[in-house]
Amino acid sequence: MTPTISKDEFCSRFKAHMIARTGKTFDDGESIEEYADDVAPSYWENPEQREDGPEECANSDISYWGD
Numbered sequence: 001m002t003p004t005i006s007k008d009e010f011c012s013r014f015k016a017h018m019i020a021r022t023g024k025t026f027d028d029g030e031s032i033e034e035y036a037d038d039v040a041p042s043y044w045e046n047p048e049q050r051e052d053g054p055e056e057c058a059n060s061d062i063s064y065w066g067d
Contacts, residue, residue, distance in 0.1 A: 005054070007044050014040040014054035021062060 015036035022032055036058070043049045043057040052060075 005044075005050065007041065010044040010050065010054045011037070011040040012054075014043065014058045017055045018058040018062065021058070 015033060018036045019032055024032055026032060026035075039061060040054070040057075043054070043061070049057050
């Protein structure tokens with residue numbers, strides 16, 4: 001069983017990983033940090049996604065952005 005991760009730690013790691021992979025802004029100048037702050041909690045709230053870990057969830061979210 002995976003150790004429990006706090007919501008704050010999950011969201012912080014999710015955001016840090018997303019920014020490390022993509023930079024601080026989208027092509028249109030919008031903040032990726034703000035986007036991550038908005039979406040990370042929804043991943044944490046789903047127990048199956050939480051078990052995947054914040055980095056994997058961030059990767060999954062990024063994979064839907066397209067080219």
